[in-house]
Amino acid sequence: MIRIEPRPPVSGTVRLVLPLAAALAALALTAVPLLFAGAPVFTAYGLMLKGVAGSLFAFTETLTRATPLIFTGLAAAVAFRARLWNIGAEGQLYLGALACVWIGTGMIDAPALVLVPLVLLAGALAGAVGMIGPAWLRTRFGADEVVTTLLLNFIILIFVQMMLEGALKDPMGLGWPQSEPVLDAAMLPPLIDRMRLHWGFPLALVMAVLVHLLMSRTVWGFRIRAVGENAAAARHAGLPVTRVLLSVAALSGALAGLAGVSEVAGLKGYLTADLSPGFGYAGIVVAMLAGLSPLGVVVAAVYIAAVFVGADSMSRELGVSSYLADLTVALSLICVLLGGFFARYRIVRVPTVDAGQG
Amino acid sequence: MSAPVLELSGLSKRFGAVQANADVDLSLGRGEVLALLGENGAGKTTLMNMLFGHYLPDAGHIRVDDGQGLRDLPLGHPQAALSAGIGMVHQHFTLAENLSALDNILLGVGSLLSRRKRGGAARAHVEDVMARSGLQVALDTRVSRLTVGERQRVEILKALVRNTRILVLxxxxxxxxxxEADSLFANLHQxxxxxxxxxxISHKLREVLAFSDRIAVLRHGRKVGEIAxxxxxxxxxxxxxxxxxAPQVERAPMDPGAPVLELSGIRCEAASARDRLSDVSLTVHAREIVGxxxxxxxGQAALAAVISGLRAPDAGEIRVGGALPARHTPAALIRAGVGRIxxxxxxxxxxxxxSVAENLILERLDGPDVQxxxxxxxRQIDAAAIAAVEEFDIRGPGPDAPVRLLSGGNMQKMILARVFRAAPKLILANQPTRGLDLGAAAEVGRRLVxxxxxxxxxxxxxEDLDELIALSDRILVMVDGRLTEAPRRDRTEIGLMMAGAAA
Incomplete structure (x- = not known):
């Protein structure tokens, strides 16, 4: 028989090393399915590494992939800090993208200095609105935001499809359901010549730093943490709990909306219904891996992006299924959660006896 | 002492850096009532949890009489403790509210599906135990309709019908x-x-002295004394x-000043009595402690919620320092000068x-010295925290450490620091010494005075009458959402009023 007992708090260093160890453990565990697939394990790891950082192109591709994950990871991290379970970053991302093409495909003609901030703002606003609704329903009627935000994702995606077949459809698009291309002046320019990495990446880094400062240095961030950690005590202390939750909702939605703008105006140039391969949901994993720390989100997003990009290029060369990436991401999350568990508890063995005596 | 039925020897348990119990020996005779005393965190609950198999001791033995002499009890197995005749009644009841008293008593005894439970031998057995013990309960009443005292009797009966020979409360x-307490102890004596x-296990010296045969005292996880x-x-x-x-709080009467809190005709409607207030009027003056x-x-919870601003009354008026607060919210009442414990x-x-520093500013985030x-x-926040830690003697890992690492007494000191540093006109202290050890409780009383x-x-x-009598200038008794002023600060009289006997 075994039983679980609490253990004394671990040191700060251990808490920093733990997620890294968990990530490495997850990568190591990936060897098991690789073996089953009959792939040469060491070659596979080599190819993964080459795909992630083997060349400038490979490395910038990884960062390009990490960019939307940083935004959605931040969106999840700030909301979760306030115990507001925003599962709707995927939908808010599409709302941001929709606002971006609505403003950016010719409605307004202005120089880049005006138009770029404008589409960013519009996208953030659209995402914010998309999250304030569910948050209001929660504070007013107690509607579970996990359900409402999750279901809204599908509603929003279908709405986007409808717009792409109708009002926003590109007349020059040969019948494809896609929007008109975003004006050049509204595009986030590439960061390096002939690479796809764009200004959305530094913007994401700036947002991560801003969110970090917000949470640690401002009264607003203080309130968010207090409401999230103990809403009853926050209410007792006179904090405006409802207002704090609505403001967190707006912030979280805005960050997810920026992910949509960054993908459209930084990478694709137009909107299609397959803009995001689940960046909104992956953002939740990123936030959890980062322990909800805004700066940790950057590291976690790059890690998840690397797993996807690396597994992708490895699977192409070896003919192994690229679902391997999903497996590694899932393993990482499990390893981090287990690591967190063993940081707080330990398992003790108890000699087994026949309990029926006496 | 007669032949021992239970012997704990050398029990030790460590949780990380905390030595919860160290080398505790304890024995219990047949028919003996042993009081286990100690401050909070002295290790009483850990010791009982080891006896009951919830925790596995790091060292030591437990031996129980099984009829043919003392035998080793397998450690870490609640089922073994139960079958050895050890029963435990927890402070927080573990009853199924929607079942009858009888069903609760028989829950877990014999087959779940037994149809004879309600009528046959089992019922007779329970009635027999009730008659022998004097613990009377209406067996067919749902537990949700029973009073707290009756529920406790159900808990004890639950233990007794399992042929318990050692009962831990x-x-x-x-x-x-x-x-009710007196009648409980009379039954236990029988x-x-x-x-x-x-x-x-108890904190209350009075009942320990009145109702036990022997007293064992724990301090810092060790048994420090045992006396008849x-x-x-x-x-x-x-x-x-x-x-x-033990420190005593000195209380000299002071001249009361102007009213700082006036409640008139406060009414709160609610389904359950604990949240109901009926026409409560009350005045607290400056330099006065009203108990x-x-x-x-x-209804104490409802009264506290109204004065804290968490709940707006359905009727009635509340004035703080002679003025109506702008709105009925916690923030408005804090601003009006209400400090809340x-x-x-x-x-x-x-x-x-x-952190401690962050919790100290929780109620005053708008202050110019905070933001x-x-x-x-x-820098200002940290400096203020260091000063508060010093002034209120808040012991712990320091102002930057999470508050959850503080002991109950030091956490309460932190709250006192937050309340008193805001110089409130009225202090609402709701059970301010609950769960605190004698030293910390006396400190709270001294600070309030x-x-x-x-x-x-x-x-x-x-709920501690001795504390109220020691500290208060006037005492009002709350029964079923109504307040009645006690004519004298007399234990027996107030006790009767609490039971609703006199009005």
Whole structure:
């Protein structure tokens, strides 16, 4: 028989090393399915590494992939800090993208200095609105935001499809359901010549730093943490709990909306219904891996992006299924959660006896 | 002492850096009532949890008499403890509210599907136990309709029908009126005469002295003393518990000043009695401590919620310092000068994962010394925290450590620091010493009296009658959402009023 007992708090260093160890453990565990697939394990790891950082192109591709994950990871991290379970970053991302093409495909003609901030703002606003609704329903009627935000994702995606077949459809698009291309002046320019990495990446880094400062240095961030950690005590202390939750909702939605703008105006140039391969949901994993720390989100997003990009290029060369990436991401999350568990508890063995005596 | 039925020897348990129990020996005779005393965190509950198999001791043995002499009890197995005849009644009841008293008593005994349970032998057995013990309960009534005292009887009967020979009670009188407590102990005494051995955990020196045969005192996880009750007195036990003379709060009457809190005709509608207030009127003056006595769940929570601003009354008026607060919210009442010490400090008082410094500013984030243009002024906040830690002697890992690492007493000191540093006109102290050890409780009382001397009015809500009598200028008794002023500060009289006997 075994039983679980609490253990004394671990040191700060251990808490920093733990997620890294968990990530490495997850990568190591990936060897098991690789073996089953009959792939040469060491070659596979080599190819993964080459795909992630083997060349400038490979490395910038990884960062390009990490960019939307940083935004959605931040969106999840700030909301979760306030115990507001925003599962709707995927939908808010599409709302941001929709606002971006609505403003950016010719409605307004202005120089880049005006138009770029404008589409960013519009996208953030659209995402914010998309999250304030569910948050209001929660504070007013107690509607579970996990359900409402999750279901809204599908509603929003279908709405986007409808717009792409109708009002926003590109007349020059040969019948494809896609929007008109975003004006050049509204595009986030590439960061390096002939690479796809764009200004959305530094913007994401700036947002991560801003969110970090917000949470640690401002009264607003203080309130968010207090409401999230103990809403009853926050209410007792006179904090405006409802207002704090609505403001967190707006912030979280805005960050997810920026992910949509960054993908459209930084990478694709137009909107299609397959803009995001689940960046909104992956953002939740990123936030959890980062322990909800805004700066940790950057590291976690790059890690998840690397797993996807690396597994992708490895699977192409070896003919192994690229679902391997999903497996590694899932393993990482499990390893981090287990690591967190063993940081707080330990398992003790108890000699087994026949309990029926006496 | 007769032949022992239970022997604990050398029990030790460590949780990380905390030595919860160290080398504790304890023995219990047949038919003996043993009181286990100690401050909070002294290791009483850990010891009982090891006896009951919830925790696995690091070292030591437990031996129980199985009829043919003492045998080793397998450690870490609750089922083994149960079948060895050890029963435990927890402080917080573990009853199924929607089942009858009988069903609750028989729950877990015999087959779940047995149809004969209600009628046949089982019922006769329970009735027999009731008759022998004197613990009477209406067996067919749903537990949700029973009073707290009756529920406790159900809990004890639940243990007794399993042929329990050793009964452990964890703070059994915490929720009872003095009269109910007396009758409980009378029943326990009867059971002990019939051969049941009892261990009860308590904080209340009075009942320990009145109802036990022997007293064992724990301090810092070690047994520091064991005396026959006949040879004990309050001073001697208190000295064993805290390791020094128990501090007494000096209370000289002061001249009351202007009213700081006036409630008139406050009414709160609610389905359950604990949230109901009927026409409550009350005035607290400056330099006055007004005590609210009552059995828990008679509307004290509603009264505290109204004065804290958490709940707007359905009718009636509340004035703080002579003025109506702008709105009925916690923030408005804090601004009007109400300092609040909440009943459940973990739930309402602190944000456990935030630091001491952060919790100290929780109620005054708008202050110019706390923030400038929305940014926290860390240096000022830290300096204020260091000063508060010094002034209020908040012991722990330091102002930057999460509050949850503080002990109960130090957490309460942190809350006192937050309240008193805001110089409130009225202090609402709801069960301010609950769960605190003698030293910390005396400190809270001293601080309340001192604040009173500085011109604040104090409304003290407590279930501890001795504390109310020691601290209050006037005492009002709360029964079923109504307040009645007690004519005298007399234990027996107030006890009867609490039970609703006199009005």
């Amino acid at each position: 964890d703070e059994p009188t915490a929720v009872l009126t003095p009269q 059971l002990a005469v019939d051969g049941l051995s009892v261990i009860f 009750t006949a040879e004990a007195d309050e001073r001697r036990i208190a000295r064993l518990m805290v390791g020094a003379e 609210i006595a009552g059995v828990s769940g008679n 909440p009943e459940d400090r973990h739930h309402d008082g602190v944000v456990g994962s935030m 400038r243009r929305g940014f926290l002024r860390r 001192a604040a009173c001397g500085d011109g604040a009015g104090v409304l003290l809500i407590s």
